[in-house]
Amino acid sequence: xxxxxxxxxxxxxxxxxxxxxxxxxxxxxxxxxxxxxxxxxxxxxxxxxxxxxxxxxxxxxxxxxxxxxxxxxxxxxxxxxxxxxxxxxxxxxxxxxxxxxxxxxxxxxxxxxxxxxxxxxxxxxxxxxxxxxxxxxxxxxxxxxxxxxxxxxxxxxxxxxxxxxxxxxx
Numbered sequence: 007x008x009x010x011x012x013x014x015x016x017x018x019x020x021x022x023x024x025x026x027x028x029x030x031x032x033x034x035x036x037x038x039x040x041x042x043x044x045x046x047x048x049x050x051x052x053x054x055x056x057x058x059x060x061x062x063x064x065x066x067x068x069x070x071x072x073x074x075x076x077x078x079x080x081x082x083x084x085x086x087x088x089x090x091x092x093x094x095x096x097x098x099x100x101x102x103x104x105x106x107x108x109x110x111x112x113x114x115x116x117x118x119x120x121x122x123x124x125x126x127x128x129x130x131x132x133x134x135x136x137x138x139x140x141x142x143x144x145x146x147x148x149x150x151x152x153x154x155x156x157x158x159x160x161x162x163x164x165x166x167x168x169x170x171x172x173x174x175x176x
Contacts, residue, residue: 029063029090029167032083036073036096045149046095046131049156057164063090073098073109073132077116084124091163092120095131095156097148110134127166129159 033050035043047067055062066089070079073096080092094117098110113132121128133155135148 028058028061030088031063031065032068032089032092033065034068034070034076034079034092034094036070036076038072039097042145042149042152043095043097045152046156049153050093050160053157053160057160073113076113077120080117080120080128084120084126089126090167091127093129093131093159098132098134106134129162131155131159
């Protein structure tokens with residue numbers, strides 16, 4: 007828990023928003039630990055408003071029960087079209103019944119497949135803390151951490167959409 011939540015030098019650089027119409031972004035979030043997970047959405051929205059002043063992207067929120075359900079919905083959204091990017095958000099903790107690494111790996115692998123199969127960028131805020139406990143110190147730390155990770159996802163989204171826009175004009 008001694009990780010810094012400050013911006014890295016790379017992330018702190020100015021990230022210009024892509025030119026053109028404001029994008030439509032699907033934000034898919036898991037319901038487990040919702041009070042923590044929802045903080046990523048808050049960080050994402052705040053950073054999008056900062057990066058796209060006056061014309062922030064349209065962000066459609068989609069709720070699913072848990073992390074394992076995210077890839078199928080992401081696939082459906084990408085297949086349907088109408089979204090420029092998808093952000094996936096969950097906290098995958100060690101529940102004691104199965105290894106959380108299995109769930110996290112399955113989710114991340116499936117999200118990678120969605121973006122490669124459909125050409126829609128997918129950003130992961132699916133976090134798997136090594137040691138997450140239900141006490142207030144961890145809950146407060148991870149809530150703040152999800153805000154920071156949501157903002158990082160917004161910056162990654164801006165840069166990726168700008169790169170795709172530049173590629174389309176070449």
